[in-house]
Amino acid sequence: MKGLILSGGKGTRLRPLTYTSAKQLVPVANKPVLFYGLEAMADAGIREVGIVVGDTAAEIRAAVGDGSRWGLQVTYIEQDAPRGLAHAVLISEPYLGHEPFVMYLGDNLLNRGIRHFVEQFAATRPAAQILLTHVPDPQMFGVAELRDGKVVRLVEKPTAPKSDLALVGVYMFGPAIFDSVKRIRPSFRNELEITDAIQDLIDQGLDVRPHIVDGWWKDTGKLEDMLEANRLILDTLDRRIEGSVDAASRIEGKVVIEPGAVVERSIVRGPVIIGARARIIHAYVGPFTSIMNDVEIRDAEIEHSIVLEGSVISDLQNRVEDSLIGRNVRIYREPVKPSAFRFMLGDNSEVGIRW
Secondary structure, X not given: OEEEEEEOOOOHHHOOHHHOOOHHHOEEOOEEHHHHHHHHHHHOOOOEEEEXXXXXXXXXXXXXXXXXXXXXXXXXXXXOOOOOHHHHHHHOHHHHOOOOEEEEEOOEXXXXXXXXXXXXXXXXXXXXXXXXXXXXXXXXXXXXXXXOOEEEEEEEOOOOOOOOEEEEEEEEEOOHHHHHHHHOOOOOOOOOOHHHHHHHHHHOOOOEEEEEOOXXXXXXXXXXXXXXXXXXXXXXXXXXXXXXXXXXXXXXXXXXXXXXXXEEOOXXXXXXXXXXXXXXXXXXXXXXXXXXXXXXXXXXXXXXXXXXXXXXXXXXXXXEEOOEEOOOOEEEEEOOOOOOOOOEEOOOOEEEEEO
């Protein structure tokens, strides 16, 4: 069975960060979101994976390579523009052939992996197997309506949802899906919707099986979801201190400090991960914070945030929180007074704060 990972979206909900970086490569707990999907594929026993790429193809290729670090053989499939999930399936038919496959959205996280679902699918071979979860805002997702435990209808982002069961971004398909994606027409968004293709399978009388996900799932397309996913994964880490921590510092709880990192005269209260060669000087790093490689936090406080490589936060009197800060960003204090800060900054930004 092959895998298909979709990494061609533009990430508009994470702009300005995604003007300069693929949304699937934004890190959660210091690991790109896309890598969690690759790990899930490998854990499920899948060895051949196609990655659908778009405008950020070069960046995805540079990060993933040939897939050998996960024991995978990766093939890249070019999509000229985001034309819907079903369109991604359509253009991948030459790669996938007419065998069953698993499709995984590259910006999704599923905490318990997909091995169990893949094993079930391989054993029963329905036309499709979809994963569902209860959500508070179903109008934002593809929604499934069940009757007697069977899927009877799927609607993409309905204005009046018939249920609160949203499609999780992992799908398993047999070869009949290719005929369905060729039969459907673009939606009002001018995209080929995977919900329409699955509905076509249902209309043809084919077996579409639902599974309610036990455990959390996150679509990391928004700032709030990125931070929530970061919080959930950080809470699973085991304490590991490999960097340098001086006697004047205090490290509390689940904290990972990577080799080459330096912590001086600071408090780090986990769960936290601090990347290689980062410098935490006379600072406070609070719970649910991910500090990437080569970051410097000096004379400042931060918590519940993600800071990407090479950024500097210094000389702040107010705490930074609930923030996603891009690569090579500089945030520092100037001597004129504001009152509070909340940041979502793209790569190579610079913010001077008057105090």
